[in-house]
Amino acid sequence: xxxxxxxxxxxxxxxxxxxxxxxxxxxxxxxxxxxxxxxxxxxxxxxxxxxxxxxxxxxxxxxxxxxxxxxxxxxxxxxxxxxxxxxxxxxxxxxxxxxxxxxxxxxxxxxxxxxxxxxxxxxxxxxxxxxxxxxxxxxxxxxxxxxxxxxxxxxxxxxxxxxxxxxxxxxxxxxxxxxxxxxxxxxxxxxxxxxxxxxxxxxxxxxxxxxxxxxxxxxxxxxxxxxxxxxxxxxxxxxxxxxxxxxxxxxxxxxxxxxxxxxxxxxxxxxxxxxxxxxxxxxxxxxxxxxxxxxxxxxxxxxxxxxxxxxxxxxxxxxxxxxxxxxxxxxxxxxxxxxxxxxxxxxxxxxxxxxxxxxxxxxxxxxxxxxxxxxxxxxxxxxxxxxxxxxxxxxxxxxxxxxxxxxxxxxxxxxxxxxxxxxxxxx
Numbered sequence: 001x002x003x004x005x006x007x008x009x010x011x012x013x014x015x016x017x018x019x020x021x022x023x024x025x026x027x028x029x030x031x032x033x034x035x036x037x038x039x040x041x042x043x044x045x046x047x048x049x050x051x052x053x054x055x056x057x058x059x060x061x062x063x064x065x066x067x068x069x070x071x072x073x074x075x076x077x078x079x080x081x082x083x084x085x086x087x088x089x090x091x092x093x094x095x096x097x098x099x100x101x102x103x104x105x106x107x108x109x110x111x112x113x114x115x116x117x118x119x120x121x122x123x124x125x126x127x128x129x130x131x132x133x134x135x136x137x138x139x140x141x142x143x144x145x146x147x148x149x150x151x152x153x154x155x156x157x158x159x160x161x162x163x164x165x166x167x168x169x170x171x172x173x174x175x176x177x178x179x180x181x182x183x184x185x186x187x188x189x190x191x192x193x194x195x196x197x198x199x200x201x202x203x204x205x206x207x208x209x210x211x212x213x214x215x216x217x218x219x220x221x222x223x224x225x226x227x228x229x230x231x232x233x234x235x236x237x238x239x240x241x242x243x244x245x246x247x248x249x250x251x252x253x254x255x256x257x258x259x260x261x262x263x264x265x266x267x268x269x270x271x272x273x274x275x276x277x278x279x280x281x282x283x284x285x286x287x288x289x290x291x292x293x294x295x296x297x298x299x300x301x302x303x304x305x306x307x308x309x310x311x312x313x314x315x316x317x318x319x320x321x322x323x324x325x326x327x328x329x330x331x332x333x334x335x336x337x338x339x340x341x342x343x344x345x346x347x348x349x350x351x352x353x354x355x356x357x358x359x360x361x362x363x364x365x366x367x368x369x370x371x372x373x374x375x376x377x378x379x380x381x382x383x384x385x386x387x388x389x390x391x392x393x394x395x396x397x398x399x400x401x402x403x404x405x406x407x408x409x410x411x412x413x414x415x416x417x418x419x420x421x422x423x424x425x426x427x
Contacts, residue, residue, distance in 0.1 A: 001013070001344065001346065001355055001357055001363060002044045002045055002046055003046070003346065003348065003349060003355070004046050004050040005046060005049070005050045005108075005223045006050055006349065007348035007349035007350045007352070008023070008348075009030065009067060010348075010363070010365065011053055012356050013045045013055060014040075014041055014361070015040045015041075015042035015044060015046045016214075016361075017035070017037045017039060017040065017041060017057075018033040018034060018041065019033065019034040019037075019044055019053070020202065020363075021034070021053075021067070021070060022365060025183070026376075027128075028379075031070045034063075034065050034070050036063060036076070037055065037059050037061070037063065038057075038059040039059035039060075040058045041055050041056070042057060042083065042085055042086075043055070043056040043083065043084075043085065043086050044056075044077050045088060045090050046067065046089070047088045047093040047110060048091060048093040049093055051066070051067055051068070051196055052064055052065070052066070052067060052093075052110060052301075053065040053066075054110075056084035056085065056086060056098055056295055057083075057084060058083040058084070058200060060078070060080045060084060060102075061077060061078050062076070062077040062096070062108070063076050063077065064077070066072065067412050073113065074112065074113040077096075077098070077113050079119065080098065080104070080106060081102040082101035083100060083101040084099070084100045085099050086099040086128070086129040086130060087099075087128075088131060089110060089132075090110075090132045090136040090153060091132060091135065093110055094109070094110055094111070095107055095132075095136075095311065096109075096110045097132070098130075098149065099127040099128065099129050099141060099214065100127060101126045103121070103123045103124060103126065103143070104119040104121050104123070104127065105130055105139070105141050106119050106120065107120070107139075107153070107156050116156060117155065117156040118156065120139075120151050120156050120158070122158060123141065123143040123147065125141075125144030125145035125146075126144040126159070127142070127143050127144075128143065128144070128169075128170070128171055128172070129141070129142055129172065129173070131174060131175060132153060132175075133153075133175050133179040133196055134177065134179040135179055137152070137153055137154070138152070138153060138179075139151040139152075139153045140196075142170040142171060142172060142173045142175070142184060143169070144170075145411065146164070146166045146168060146169060146170060146188075147161070147162040147163060147164050147166070147170065148166075148173055148184050148194065150163065150182075159199060160303060161199065163184070163192075163194050163199055163201070165192055166186040166192060166347055167186075167187065167188040168186050168188035170184050170185070170186045171186065171187065172184065172185045172216060172390055174216060174217070175196060176218050176239060177218060177220065177221065177222040178222050179196055179275055180196055180197070180222075181193055181194070181195070181196060181202065181222065182194040182196045183218070183225055183239075185216040185227065186213065187212050187213075187227070189203040189210065189213060190207050190213070191205070191206040191213060191216055191225065191227050191237070192205050192206070193206070193239070193242055193374075198236075199336075203242035203353040205242075206225070206227070206235075206237050206238060206242055208235055208244060208248065209229040209231050209233070211229075211230025211232075212229065213227050213228070213229050213230075214228050214229060214255065214257050214258065215227065215228040215256075215257065215259045215263055216259075217259055217260060219261045219265040220265040220334065221265060221288075223238070223240065224237065224238065224239060224261075225237040226261065226268055226380070227259065228256040228257065228258060228259040229256055230256075230269060231248040232254060232256060232274075233248035233250055233252070233256065234248065234249040234256055234259055234268065234270045234280070234345060236268075245285070248283065249278075249280050251271065251278055251291070252272040252273075252274050252276070253272075254272045254273025254274035255272060255273045256271070256273075257298070257299065257300050258270065258271040258299075258300065259271075259273065261282065261304075262304045262325065263306060263307065263308040264308060264417050265282055266281070266282050266283070267279055267280065267288065267308075268280040269311055270302075271301060271302045271313060272298070272299055273299075274298075275293070275295045275297060275298060275299060275315070276291035276295070276299065277292040277295075277299055277313045277323070278291050279292070279325070279328065286377035288328070289305065289327075289328040290328065292311075292313070292321075292328055292330075295315040295317050295319065296317040297315055297316035297317040297341070297380060298316040298341075299315045299389055300341065300343050300344070301313070301315050301343065301344050301345045302345065303346055303347055304347070305347045305353055305368060306347060306351040308396075309325055309326070310322055310331065310368065311325050311345065312345050313345070314342035314343065314356055315341065316341035316342070317342075318336070318339060318341060318342060318358065319335060319336050319338070319342065320335040320345060320354065320356045321335070322354075322368070330381050335364075335366050338358040338360050338362065338364060339360040339368060340358045340359030340360035340361075341358060342356050342357070342359075343357050344356070345357070347368065351368060351369075352367065352368055352369055352372050353368055354366045354367075354368050374420070375404075378407060381404070382407070383410060384402050384407050384413070385403060385410045385413070386410035386412050386413060387400060387410065387411070388412060390410075400413050401417055401419065401420040402417050402419045402420060403419055403420050405420060405421075406419075406424060
């Protein structure tokens, strides 16, 4: 799944060989499914301006779509000779990178779909993913061949030698917010830091985990790295020195699948097989309150809303739960409807909607605010209360308002009745 930059559209990629676009305000499908791929669609990404959607597929192609109309832009981007696992736009939106099982990364002109130079070759194993530096000048790629490679994004030329040192597959790479440091996470149970300008290792590998590393994240100012592992711990590291910060964050009794910083970097959330979410003070590593309990199976993913007041968690029990970050208390009831485990979760950029992806083959959209739930109910009812219904259910002592602000007053109610306004769920 991917949100458009303005948060209004959600794109989902599926085994049914289609891409679908959804209105995040209403949850309604936008137009027809985007068809053309002849195999599983593995990944989607929006351009930074939100006008183009790119999709990567096991049919060995990348396709570009007009995000406003859903129409295919030009011909499929062909050249890869195996599954395409990931696509990424450069920060200025001019270049698209694709990573493939064929051991190459390819660069494309995002406006025309034409290839830019030759494939980036050198990896000797599957390329899992690629990431642009924040200034768009460097492309990093992670591979089964145990290396990270850096490329000049403008020319496609390699920058120095492969970054070697990992002793197992490299699953993920991420740049620090200022673009100076590259972090790589590997099945060899280490995180490695690299100078993004030179490709030189920064200090020694970050060692200490005794299990596979499942997740890695920089805090918002790039000074701290958090890693989550099968060894049931979260570890914090000084991004400048690679030194551990304090002791491992212990308390989980199962594998830790995901870790995330809140928007101001003061708090860390972790999700685990032990069916809990835990909150930690990012400065001290101390737990904040009690574990957030309620899920009845492994918690796979979590995300903070853009304001940091609400945390959403996704679990194998098929539910999404919302939590008040300040109190650790659940917000409302679990969001139910999925018939399989919920594997991933994300807030829209404006924090008003949540998307969840499930093993039941569906993506669901949920309102994240009281106003959002009211809008959802209004979509179903398509009318406002009559004056008689208002008197019965709300009370004669309260002035009539249009609970569905975009719809006219109900029968018997004042036509000039004002629209209702709603506070966020956390208020």
